[in-house]
Each structure stands twice: as C-alpha cells, then as structure tokens.
Amino acid sequence: MKTLMKYVLLTQLCTVAVAGQALKKPDDGSISIEQGLKSWAKIYDVVSHPRCVNCHVGSDNYPMWSGPSYGKTRRHGMNINAGNSRMGVESVMCSTCHTATTSEAAHGAPGVKASWRLAPVAAAWFGKSSDEICQQLRDPNRNGNRSFEDVAAHLNHDVILHWAWQPGGKREPAPYSLDEHVNDIMSWGWAGVPCPSDSDEALTEDITNE
Amino acid sequence: MGKLKTITRRTFLVGSTAVAGGIAFGTYLAKKPLANPLESQLRVGEVTFNPWVLIDAEKITLIVPHMDMGQGVASVQAAMIAEELDLEMGQFEISFGVPDGAYYNTALAAEAVPFRSTDTGLQAETMRGLIGSVMKIMGMQVTGGSTTVPDTLNKLRIAGATARETLKLTAAIKTGVDVRDLRTASGAVHLPDGSKLLYTELATEAASLKPIHHNVLRDPKHWRLLGKPMKRLDVVAKSTGTLNYGIDLSFDDMLYAAVKLNPHKGSPLASYDDSSAKNMRGVSHILPVTGGVVAIADNSWRAFKAVEAIQCEWQKAPYPAEQGEHWQVVADSFTADRLDKIWRDDGDVQQAVNQKPDAQAEYKAPYVAHQPLEPLNAVIRNGKQKVDMWVAHQMPRFAQQKVAAITGHDQADVHIHQQYAGGSFGHRLEFENVILAAEIGQQLPDETIKLTFTREQDFAQDFTRQIGMARGQGTVKNGQVEAMDLQVATVSSSSSQGKRMDQPMPGPDKQIAEGVWNLPYAIPDFRVRAYRVPELAPTSSWRSVGASTAGFFGDCFLDELIHIAGADPLVERIRLCDDEVAKQVLIKAGELSNWHKPLKPNQGRGVAFVESFGVPVAEVVELTQTEHGIKIDQVTVVADVGRVIDPINFDNLVKGGVVWGLGHAMNCEITYADGRAQQSNYHQHAGMRMHQCPRIIVKGLENGRQVRGIGEPPVPPAAPALANAIFAATGQRIREMPFDKNIKFV
Amino acid sequence: MQITVNGVQHEIDVEDDMPLLWVLRDELKLTGTKYGCGIAQCGVCTVHMDGLAVRACQLRAGDAQGRQITTIEGLGTPEALHAVQDAWIEHQVAQCGYCQSGQIMSVASFLKFKPNPTDEEIDFALSSNLCRCGTYPRIREAVKTAAAKLRGEV
Known part of the structure; x- marks a missing residue:
C-alpha cells in the first residue's frame, strides 16, 4: 500500500511537472525515485550553499553573510537591505558595490554582468530544510510557474546563477558544476521531482487511509 | 639656504621684508631684551619662536602649528590669533608652518628647535598631569593628548595682540595720529577721521619696526569669535572634494610606491622573489626596504598589484604567535615583580577584602587598531641639497629626525610639509610611512615618489592599543560602596612607542591605570595597582590611550559594587564624588538624561564617569533589547573643559568620541594567529556604522579651573556606560571588549 | 579607451x-x-x-x-554648490572630512529615490558609508536639510 501511494503521488506530480512540454523524457521508471532523491540531495547541496542561499532570503529583504569566509552567520554587514524591489532601489542599489565584475580581493564585492539582486521572496531558501526547498521548487505556484525543465533552462541563461561556480578570489564555489547541477535537475525531474518527505507523506496517507 | 641660516632672529623677523615682502610676528622670548617693558611679565611657558602671523602686501597668513587630523584645530588656532588681531574669519589664509618653501622652514627649524627642546616652561606646561610619560617628549611640536587648546590659547592670542599693536604703531608713525586714537577692526587700522589702513598696506613699513610685544589679553566676555559658533575654515573644501590630503598630492613625473612589510611586525624580510612582479605593466623598480619590499610604478594600483605579486619569506615575529599566548602573558602579570606602581591606596583595602569580598570580577580589553580612513602615505623627494617630504604627522620634528638619519642630510635640510590628515586617532604618531618613504628616496634620489599603504598593509602594520586585563574585588555596606581594589595589567604602549622614537620611558607608565586611579570618589577603602605586562606585539597611543581600557575596567567594576549594594548607579556615584566640578558633571548628566524616568521592560540605562586629560566626563547610555540585538537609543554626555572655545567643534568632537568609544567596544579587536594580525580590512573592524549610532545629547560645562581639550576625553566613559546599560536591560554583565563576543547588536 | x-x-x-x-x-x-x-x-x-x-x-x-x-x-563646486554640499556646509558635518565626498555622493543618489527619507531609511542608505570620526548625527541632520532643499522647501 505504501509503495502504491507513493507511486500515485509521484505520477500526479510528474503530470503537473511535464504537462504541455514536448520533451523526450526517458521511459517512466527508468530513473528511479531513489536516483531522483540522490539527485535532489546534490541539488540541495547547491541551493543551500552560501554562494546561492545568501541571496535567497525572506520578505525582510536582508541578504545574508554565511559560509567559511564569514565565521558566524549574520545579516549582510553595513545594514544593507534590498527592499521590496529586492535590488536596493529604496536605499542602496545592490549594484552600487556589486558591479559587472567580481572583486578578487578578500571580502571584496562579487558582481556579474546583470543586476545584482535578491531572488524572489517565494524562493526564500535561507535556513530552510531540504524538503521545504524541494517542495517550493516543484510547486509552480511558488517557483514562477516553472517546470523542472524551465528551472534547468533558467539556470542556463541567468548569469547571476553562473557566478556561484565562479565566485572569484578565494571564495568557496558552489559544489559540483553548473552542468552537473543542470543534469541533476533533469534527473530529479525525470524521476518525478521526488522530495525527501514524500515517503513520510505517503506513509501518513497510508495510515490515514487505513 | 646657508646664508639664511646665519641670519639672526632679529634680522630674520625685521629683515623679512627683503625675503618675503612682508612681516612675520611671533611672541618673543622673555630672555631676549626687548623695548617693551611688558616683556618682563611674560611667563616662560608662554613663549616660543614660532612666528604665527605673516603679513605682506597681498595677504595675511596665520600659522597653525598643531596638525589638523579632523579635530578642527587649524580653524580654532587661527581664530585665537584673529580674535586679538581683529580679523574676520575669511580675511586670512592659514598655513601649517611651511609657507611657500623659501626661508621659513630652514630658518625656523634651525632657530626654533634647540630652543624649544630646552624650554622647560613649555615642557612643564604640556606635561602637567596630562598624558604621562609620552608627554615627556612633547616639548616639541606635537599634536596629541588633547593639548592643542590648552597649549595655544594664550600663546596665539599674544601673537595676535603683538601684531595688532605693532600695526597700530606703524599706522601712528605713518599718519602722525596718536596711537591711542587708533583702533583696529576687520583687518585694518581705523583712524579717527573714519579712514582706514589695511594691515596689508602697512606690512612693509611694519617690517622696519621692532614689534611691540603685547600680552595683555582681552577679557573673554568681549570675544567676537572664540566661544561662539564658528564656521570651520576647511568645511567648504571638505564638502566639495577640493581639500588635498597628503594622499591626494601630485607632482610632475611623480612615481607611485606600494609596500609589503613583514606581517610579523618588526621582523625582517628573509628573502623575496620578484620575478613575476618586475615585468608587470608600469612597474619601474622593486626595492628592498627594512622589513619588506616596495614596488614603484606609474600608478598606485599598478604598484599595489606588483607588490602583491612579490613572493616573500618572512622571519617570525618576536612576540608570541597566537592570541591565546598573549592573553596568558597578561593573565600572568598580576605579580609583585611586575607591579609598576600603586597609584592609589586610600583607607585599608587589604583589611576590607581579607574578609569575604562582596564582588570579584575579571575584565579584558583587546588590541584595537586605529585605521583612520586615509591610509598611511607620504611623498618624498630626496635631492642633493635637501629632502622634501609631504606627510601628515603629529610629530613633524621627530619625522624630520628620522628622515635625516636615513638620507644623511642635516636635519635643517629636511623639509616636512605638513598636510591635512584624513583622521589619525594616534596612528600618525608613528613613523612607518615616514621611514619607508625616506628609504625609497634614498634609493631613488631626485625622484618624486608617493607611497600609499593599501588598507590591508595598514591593518597588518598598525601598532594597536594596549592589551590588558583587570581584576577587581570589593565590599559594600549599608547600601554603599565600602571598598574597591582594582589591579590593572596592561602592556606599556608608552614604552613601546618610545622605543621606536629612541626615547626611553623611565619610571612607571601612568597610562596603565589612567582613568581609574584618578577617579574623584571618596570610597573609604580604595586601591589601584598597575602591573606592567612585558611587551608583546607592538602597541601605541590610541585615542584616549590608557583611559580607554582602565576607564572601562574601573567604572564597570564600580557599577557592579553599586548594584550589589542596592544603590542607584547615578545617586551613589554622586554621593561618592568628592570633587565639585566632577559632581556637577554627574548631576547635569542625570538631569539631561531624565535619569529617574522609568523605562520600558526591554530597555536599560547605564551611567559611567571617567576623567582623562583633566576633563571629567559623564555619559548616560539608553538602549533597547530588540529581536535583532541591542539598539543604542540615546547617549547623554556632559564634560567640563573649563571653557568651550569652539562650540560647534566641541559638539562634533564629543559626538565623534562617543561613536569611537562605543563602536570599538562593540565590535573591534585585533587578534594574532601565526604572529599576524587576523583582521585585514573594515569588514572585520568597522567600529560604529550609521544604523547603530544613537541620538547624542552634548553639554559642555565651564566650572573647571583650566581650559582643556576635548578630542579624547569623551571616549573612555562610552564603553562602560554601554556595558552598564546592557546590564540594566538584560541582567548580563559584559566584562570583555569587544562586547559582541557576548551580546548581539543591531 | x-x-x-x-x-x-x-x-x-x-x-x-x-x-x-x-x-x-x-x-x-x-x-x-x-x-x-x-x-x-x-x-x-x-x-x-x-x-x-x-x-x-x-x-x-x-x-x-x-x-x-x-x-x-x-x-558641485565651492562657487556652485549642489544642495547636498550646501547642507553639509550648513551643518558643518566634516571632521577629518575624508569620507565626506563619498557620503555626499551616496546621499545625492539616494535622495533621487527617497526625496523625504525617514531616519530608518537614512540608516539603510548610509550604513555602508563609514565615518571613523563619527559624524553620523550631523550627517542625519544634513541629509534632511538637503532633502528639503531639493524639494524646494528651504
């Protein structure tokens, strides 16, 4: 029964995720849920890494400083707040310091050839668990109405995201590589975008049904 | 130059017509027989050879000998002269003492130095209970120890009065009008018929007269400029980016130098490899210097990049490599053999604390860096006949000596061109930039080279504030503080600093217990013992020096005792206070802060009192414990400087001192690992930023008997007032700086 | 280039x-x-x-x-001041003055978006401009004066 419930749940999600997409996905079941969860674990390694998560913050609009070069985790210094614009229009534009290129100096400001900014509030990952982030990423209502392919494609063309793997200076890059991360997203998607708590939910469903 | 050096003092001044087309006025030495009988009334300490007023046919120049590092003394010194000379602000230019290159620095330096250095009157004046052992060497032109106003208030007004009376005499001779019928105003001598003669019109003729020495000064109640809000002379330039600091200077064909020094401060360079650096674009030279390497290029940034690319092997530090070892040495210093001096021993503390003390506590204060925003820099041109150095320095006479020793020139041929400084806080009492620039000039004669430290080098080489600890024990009785016994152990920043100036500092170091031994409290049993920690990493004078650490220890521990006694922190301090001037400071601070007004449950209020540089200061901090940390809402500051000479500057310096004291107490320390400072830039050592800055209410009282400076005294009470307020709000005693080790701030 | x-x-x-x-x-x-x-x-x-x-x-x-x-x-220049510089002079903000060029440039940019800022907004806008002399209280006052000047109120 547990297995069945899981299957149903995932099938439904799969349908949602790939609806309307003309893509050649591998045969159902050719990428196992276990494999998908492994891919998710790697995806989580990336999205929870300081290079990403420091700017995926909540509606208080405070970017964070965390990770090996900062010691203890804290809000971005200098009372920086990106405002509801998420790019600092209200006070100090992020681009005031985060220019088109990354400073190689220790603790200098990183930058890219795009407006430095916070991710949307819906994608607030800072301090969130693997499952919470997973649920958000596969929920079109909270991921900018994106399929997992869209998510992967987004990674390919948004240079601010590429920076995470080429952060410059002595900053620790996000783990793996951009390509590997995109592959993991596809693999996760083809496995039916499983999330760590799915089995627990299925179990809960199971028990409730009984 | 040689000829000028032989000109006598008299001919120099009188004969200056020929040289400069005008006249220079100074105040005169009492020993020198002059016509004016008032001379004999001069006190020895009131005179030097500095000419402070220069007038020629075009303009009036006032010489301001104390260096301006942001404290506004250039303006206030000029105002002192202008007050007696009847000049309006804006009718004159100011100079730091080296006008237009010509005779002045040579003649002045050669004449003035041997004299001033033996002027015991001046030494006595500057030493009088102010800064302690460092001040022993401050008979020369030194800016520090909050001494500018006390040092110059009389001297500069006499210079102004002397010039005024001489100009009047000149006008009297020229017009035949009795000098008693002449008056002066707005840069001119006014005649009874309503006509006037500008000072500049009288300059040439005045130069042929013997200046009249005049030291009868106007009553302060008739002051036009002093004591009233003044517009700072540099405020327009500083608001338009048009003021040149030392770092901004530029000369034709100037080269740019960057330095990398051994991060193990004071140790030599073992070896270096410049193979990748020397071929970088724009790089012309790689030079070894004492303790490091220098890259010379055609742009500062290229020099920075090149020096960064040099691979260096360094010899290890002469001090312990790890911070924990530093603390251990401090902790081990409360011993009889390291007792530097018992500074105070009222009543019988030993007997009191032999019984069970009601409180025992240990306090810690770390190394802290200076880091003014303008990094260290200097421009050097080492010619055959003379050396020119453009630098902002608090002790230009010593800088001159250092340069002379390196380049081999006579000291008189070393021209230090004093610059406005972008902050100092004690940093520009040191000589690293001066020595390095001289060494560069020595290797590249006749070139003009600007040396700029990167911020990272500036941090790595900063001679920090002293590290220290204190141990207190005390007793209370019947709701009152009964006994307080404080042992303070710090390294001696004075002797560390003195070593680099070849100035031994014999005797105890007054700075170790400064701010606590001199507390004006009649605690029945009160003892303060200072212990000298053997030198660890090099240290130096940091804004307010010893009182920045001992003031924190002493006031916070007293606050603990008052709390244990169950007394009100302000009321008990006032009760204990046995000095009327200090008592008024405390009372006023209570009034202005509404001390007894109840606060919300998540708020706290703390008071602290420290006297330093002769200035009693009380501060009341009010703060709120928020979800994101402590937010300081308001600080009330009351200080007694005897007389407030420049009210706007006073207000600004007090606020700045509070921000300095609070900010560093909150989040700054320098720690060592592998013998290197671990903090490299402001992200690790910022001090206070705008969002953390409270409202600051400032009140200057004028009950004190002497005029005092205000640059440093507001600093020491800030940290203890904050710690005491945190206790009031949270119940948590903060006994270690920086406070953010133990509590979060917004 | x-x-x-x-x-x-x-x-x-x-x-x-x-x-x-x-x-x-x-x-x-x-x-x-x-x-x-x-x-x-x-x-x-x-x-x-x-x-x-x-x-x-x-x-x-x-x-x-x-x-x-x-x-x-x-x-702006000493002869033709920008409103922010004018306010800076009026309030005599500068001590050492080394940070003030940067403070003034930050404020001139910020006030374009926030013509009438609150204390909190000023804190957000200017906490990334360090002043080691501690002129922050005067900067706050000067920003408000500058804003009023730019709004044409003074």
Whole structure:
C-alpha cells in the first residue's frame, strides 16, 4: 500500500511537472525515485550553499553573510537591505558595490554582468530544510510557474546563477558544476521531482487511509 | 639656504621684508631684551619662536602649528590669533608652518628647535598631569593628548595682540595720529577721521619696526569669535572634494610606491622573489626596504598589484604567535615583580577584602587598531641639497629626525610639509610611512615618489592599543560602596612607542591605570595597582590611550559594587564624588538624561564617569533589547573643559568620541594567529556604522579651573556606560571588549 | 579607451580591469574621490554612473566606458554648490572630512529615490558609508536639510 501511494503521488506530480512540454523524457521508471532523491540531495547541496542561499532570503529583504569566509552567520554587514524591489532601489542599489565584475580581493564585492539582486521572496531558501526547498521548487505556484525543465533552462541563461561556480578570489564555489547541477535537475525531474518527505507523506496517507 | 641660516632672529623677523615682502610676528622670548617693558611679565611657558602671523602686501597668513587630523584645530588656532588681531574669519589664509618653501622652514627649524627642546616652561606646561610619560617628549611640536587648546590659547592670542599693536604703531608713525586714537577692526587700522589702513598696506613699513610685544589679553566676555559658533575654515573644501590630503598630492613625473612589510611586525624580510612582479605593466623598480619590499610604478594600483605579486619569506615575529599566548602573558602579570606602581591606596583595602569580598570580577580589553580612513602615505623627494617630504604627522620634528638619519642630510635640510590628515586617532604618531618613504628616496634620489599603504598593509602594520586585563574585588555596606581594589595589567604602549622614537620611558607608565586611579570618589577603602605586562606585539597611543581600557575596567567594576549594594548607579556615584566640578558633571548628566524616568521592560540605562586629560566626563547610555540585538537609543554626555572655545567643534568632537568609544567596544579587536594580525580590512573592524549610532545629547560645562581639550576625553566613559546599560536591560554583565563576543547588536 | 567624467571625455591608456578609482585619482588627477578600503566596505570612493551611486574601487575602467561618470568635483563646486554640499556646509558635518565626498555622493543618489527619507531609511542608505570620526548625527541632520532643499522647501 505504501509503495502504491507513493507511486500515485509521484505520477500526479510528474503530470503537473511535464504537462504541455514536448520533451523526450526517458521511459517512466527508468530513473528511479531513489536516483531522483540522490539527485535532489546534490541539488540541495547547491541551493543551500552560501554562494546561492545568501541571496535567497525572506520578505525582510536582508541578504545574508554565511559560509567559511564569514565565521558566524549574520545579516549582510553595513545594514544593507534590498527592499521590496529586492535590488536596493529604496536605499542602496545592490549594484552600487556589486558591479559587472567580481572583486578578487578578500571580502571584496562579487558582481556579474546583470543586476545584482535578491531572488524572489517565494524562493526564500535561507535556513530552510531540504524538503521545504524541494517542495517550493516543484510547486509552480511558488517557483514562477516553472517546470523542472524551465528551472534547468533558467539556470542556463541567468548569469547571476553562473557566478556561484565562479565566485572569484578565494571564495568557496558552489559544489559540483553548473552542468552537473543542470543534469541533476533533469534527473530529479525525470524521476518525478521526488522530495525527501514524500515517503513520510505517503506513509501518513497510508495510515490515514487505513 | 646657508646664508639664511646665519641670519639672526632679529634680522630674520625685521629683515623679512627683503625675503618675503612682508612681516612675520611671533611672541618673543622673555630672555631676549626687548623695548617693551611688558616683556618682563611674560611667563616662560608662554613663549616660543614660532612666528604665527605673516603679513605682506597681498595677504595675511596665520600659522597653525598643531596638525589638523579632523579635530578642527587649524580653524580654532587661527581664530585665537584673529580674535586679538581683529580679523574676520575669511580675511586670512592659514598655513601649517611651511609657507611657500623659501626661508621659513630652514630658518625656523634651525632657530626654533634647540630652543624649544630646552624650554622647560613649555615642557612643564604640556606635561602637567596630562598624558604621562609620552608627554615627556612633547616639548616639541606635537599634536596629541588633547593639548592643542590648552597649549595655544594664550600663546596665539599674544601673537595676535603683538601684531595688532605693532600695526597700530606703524599706522601712528605713518599718519602722525596718536596711537591711542587708533583702533583696529576687520583687518585694518581705523583712524579717527573714519579712514582706514589695511594691515596689508602697512606690512612693509611694519617690517622696519621692532614689534611691540603685547600680552595683555582681552577679557573673554568681549570675544567676537572664540566661544561662539564658528564656521570651520576647511568645511567648504571638505564638502566639495577640493581639500588635498597628503594622499591626494601630485607632482610632475611623480612615481607611485606600494609596500609589503613583514606581517610579523618588526621582523625582517628573509628573502623575496620578484620575478613575476618586475615585468608587470608600469612597474619601474622593486626595492628592498627594512622589513619588506616596495614596488614603484606609474600608478598606485599598478604598484599595489606588483607588490602583491612579490613572493616573500618572512622571519617570525618576536612576540608570541597566537592570541591565546598573549592573553596568558597578561593573565600572568598580576605579580609583585611586575607591579609598576600603586597609584592609589586610600583607607585599608587589604583589611576590607581579607574578609569575604562582596564582588570579584575579571575584565579584558583587546588590541584595537586605529585605521583612520586615509591610509598611511607620504611623498618624498630626496635631492642633493635637501629632502622634501609631504606627510601628515603629529610629530613633524621627530619625522624630520628620522628622515635625516636615513638620507644623511642635516636635519635643517629636511623639509616636512605638513598636510591635512584624513583622521589619525594616534596612528600618525608613528613613523612607518615616514621611514619607508625616506628609504625609497634614498634609493631613488631626485625622484618624486608617493607611497600609499593599501588598507590591508595598514591593518597588518598598525601598532594597536594596549592589551590588558583587570581584576577587581570589593565590599559594600549599608547600601554603599565600602571598598574597591582594582589591579590593572596592561602592556606599556608608552614604552613601546618610545622605543621606536629612541626615547626611553623611565619610571612607571601612568597610562596603565589612567582613568581609574584618578577617579574623584571618596570610597573609604580604595586601591589601584598597575602591573606592567612585558611587551608583546607592538602597541601605541590610541585615542584616549590608557583611559580607554582602565576607564572601562574601573567604572564597570564600580557599577557592579553599586548594584550589589542596592544603590542607584547615578545617586551613589554622586554621593561618592568628592570633587565639585566632577559632581556637577554627574548631576547635569542625570538631569539631561531624565535619569529617574522609568523605562520600558526591554530597555536599560547605564551611567559611567571617567576623567582623562583633566576633563571629567559623564555619559548616560539608553538602549533597547530588540529581536535583532541591542539598539543604542540615546547617549547623554556632559564634560567640563573649563571653557568651550569652539562650540560647534566641541559638539562634533564629543559626538565623534562617543561613536569611537562605543563602536570599538562593540565590535573591534585585533587578534594574532601565526604572529599576524587576523583582521585585514573594515569588514572585520568597522567600529560604529550609521544604523547603530544613537541620538547624542552634548553639554559642555565651564566650572573647571583650566581650559582643556576635548578630542579624547569623551571616549573612555562610552564603553562602560554601554556595558552598564546592557546590564540594566538584560541582567548580563559584559566584562570583555569587544562586547559582541557576548551580546548581539543591531 | 575613452571615458566620460563630469561631462568631459578622456582618452586613457589603462588596463580594462583597472578600478575606476585609480583612473580618476592617478590618471585624471581627480582626487576628490578617495581611496579607503578597496573592497566596498567604506564608501569613500563613491561616484555616480549614469546618475546612480557606485563604488569606484569596484568598478573596472572597462565597465565605465560609454557611461556618464560624475565625481564630487562634478556634483558641485565651492562657487556652485549642489544642495547636498550646501547642507553639509550648513551643518558643518566634516571632521577629518575624508569620507565626506563619498557620503555626499551616496546621499545625492539616494535622495533621487527617497526625496523625504525617514531616519530608518537614512540608516539603510548610509550604513555602508563609514565615518571613523563619527559624524553620523550631523550627517542625519544634513541629509534632511538637503532633502528639503531639493524639494524646494528651504
């Protein structure tokens, strides 16, 4: 029964995720849920890494400083707040310091050839668990109405995201590589975008049904 | 130059017509027989050879000998002269003492130095209970120890009065009008018929007269400029980016130098490899210097990049490599053999604390860096006949000596061109930039080279504030503080600093217990013992020096005792206070802060009192414990400087001192690992930023008997007032700086 | 490369990655823009690029091509002050003054978006401009005066 419930749940999600997409996905079941969860674990390694998560913050609009070069985790210094614009229009534009290129100096400001900014509030990952982030990423209502392919494609063309793997200076890059991360997203998607708590939910469903 | 050096003092001044087309006025030495009988009334300490007023046919120049590092003394010194000379602000230019290159620095330096250095009157004046052992060497032109106003208030007004009376005499001779019928105003001598003669019109003729020495000064109640809000002379330039600091200077064909020094401060360079650096674009030279390497290029940034690319092997530090070892040495210093001096021993503390003390506590204060925003820099041109150095320095006479020793020139041929400084806080009492620039000039004669430290080098080489600890024990009785016994152990920043100036500092170091031994409290049993920690990493004078650490220890521990006694922190301090001037400071601070007004449950209020540089200061901090940390809402500051000479500057310096004291107490320390400072830039050592800055209410009282400076005294009470307020709000005693080790701030 | 500063076009021969700060200071001798930290921690090098505040120590010369750069010298002069400079003088903000070029440039940019800022908004806008002398209380007052001047109220 547990297995069945899981299957149903995932099938439904799969349908949602790939609806309307003309893509050649591998045969159902050719990428196992276990494999998908492994891919998710790697995806989580990336999205929870300081290079990403420091700017995926909540509606208080405070970017964070965390990770090996900062010691203890804290809000971005200098009372920086990106405002509801998420790019600092209200006070100090992020681009005031985060220019088109990354400073190689220790603790200098990183930058890219795009407006430095916070991710949307819906994608607030800072301090969130693997499952919470997973649920958000596969929920079109909270991921900018994106399929997992869209998510992967987004990674390919948004240079601010590429920076995470080429952060410059002595900053620790996000783990793996951009390509590997995109592959993991596809693999996760083809496995039916499983999330760590799915089995627990299925179990809960199971028990409730009984 | 040689000829000028032989000109006598008299001919120099009188004969200056020929040289400069005008006249220079100074105040005169009492020993020198002059016509004016008032001379004999001069006190020895009131005179030097500095000419402070220069007038020629075009303009009036006032010489301001104390260096301006942001404290506004250039303006206030000029105002002192202008007050007696009847000049309006804006009718004159100011100079730091080296006008237009010509005779002045040579003649002045050669004449003035041997004299001033033996002027015991001046030494006595500057030493009088102010800064302690460092001040022993401050008979020369030194800016520090909050001494500018006390040092110059009389001297500069006499210079102004002397010039005024001489100009009047000149006008009297020229017009035949009795000098008693002449008056002066707005840069001119006014005649009874309503006509006037500008000072500049009288300059040439005045130069042929013997200046009249005049030291009868106007009553302060008739002051036009002093004591009233003044517009700072540099405020327009500083608001338009048009003021040149030392770092901004530029000369034709100037080269740019960057330095990398051994991060193990004071140790030599073992070896270096410049193979990748020397071929970088724009790089012309790689030079070894004492303790490091220098890259010379055609742009500062290229020099920075090149020096960064040099691979260096360094010899290890002469001090312990790890911070924990530093603390251990401090902790081990409360011993009889390291007792530097018992500074105070009222009543019988030993007997009191032999019984069970009601409180025992240990306090810690770390190394802290200076880091003014303008990094260290200097421009050097080492010619055959003379050396020119453009630098902002608090002790230009010593800088001159250092340069002379390196380049081999006579000291008189070393021209230090004093610059406005972008902050100092004690940093520009040191000589690293001066020595390095001289060494560069020595290797590249006749070139003009600007040396700029990167911020990272500036941090790595900063001679920090002293590290220290204190141990207190005390007793209370019947709701009152009964006994307080404080042992303070710090390294001696004075002797560390003195070593680099070849100035031994014999005797105890007054700075170790400064701010606590001199507390004006009649605690029945009160003892303060200072212990000298053997030198660890090099240290130096940091804004307010010893009182920045001992003031924190002493006031916070007293606050603990008052709390244990169950007394009100302000009321008990006032009760204990046995000095009327200090008592008024405390009372006023209570009034202005509404001390007894109840606060919300998540708020706290703390008071602290420290006297330093002769200035009693009380501060009341009010703060709120928020979800994101402590937010300081308001600080009330009351200080007694005897007389407030420049009210706007006073207000600004007090606020700045509070921000300095609070900010560093909150989040700054320098720690060592592998013998290197671990903090490299402001992200690790910022001090206070705008969002953390409270409202600051400032009140200057004028009950004190002497005029005092205000640059440093507001600093020491800030940290203890904050710690005491945190206790009031949270119940948590903060006994270690920086406070953010133990509590979060917004 | 060509670079436009205070309305004047300059032909300069520098590396693409030379920070604009050092182009301004050492190549063009515009020293009102200061060097403080080199890593965007202090704000003393703040200039405007197309009217918006930017830290000149973080902006590479190559990225400034084709843009309008304004420095403190171009914002206003002692003879023709910008409203922010005027307010700075009125409140006598400066102590050492080294940070004030950057403070003023930050404020001139910020007030375009927030013509009537609150204390909290000022705190957000200016906490990335360090002042070691502690002129913050005066800066707060001066920002409000400058804002009122720009709104035409004083």
